[in-house]
Amino acid sequence: MMKFQNPMRSASLLLFSLVLIFTSCEVGPKEIHYGADACHYCKMTIVDTQHAAQLVTEKGKAFKYDAIECMLNHKANWDQAAIKFHLVADYNNPKVLIDATQAHYLVSESIPSPMGAFLSAFERGPELAKIRTENGGETYSWESLLKNFDLKK
Secondary structure (H helix, E strand, O other): OOOOOOHHHHHHHHHHHHHHHHHHOOOOOOOOOOOOOEOOOOOOEOOOOOOOEEEEEOOOOEEEEOOHHHHHHHHHOOOOOOEEEEEEEEOOEEEEEEEOOOOEEEEOOOOOOOOOOOEEEEOOHHHHHHHHHHHOOEEEOHHHHHHHOOOOO
């Protein structure tokens, strides 16, 4: 005796499979699991929610970092696929990753970062100005950071 498949069930399985395929191919940031994920550069566990960073390649591979300086050091010797996203944690909004190329940066010895470069990122310039007034330090744009920041600290 032959059994016939339910056409609605077959269509549902096909639709589910297509949704799964298309959503799994989406290129974007990956969640950082603080206290569990390791920094791709220095291998330390990522715990500091205010200084984490991430690079995402055009192919969707995410590289997670415990500090912005780790991302910059890894990027200096980059041998991976083209980068689609440069992301840094917003100092004022821990765990929120922002576009690193649009962020504002502060190097202040009053604000330690995991690898000792004292580098923090801010989404908005006025927020950085307030923190700088309270803590001192030097400010950078993304471009000036890439040109002038002393890597390998």
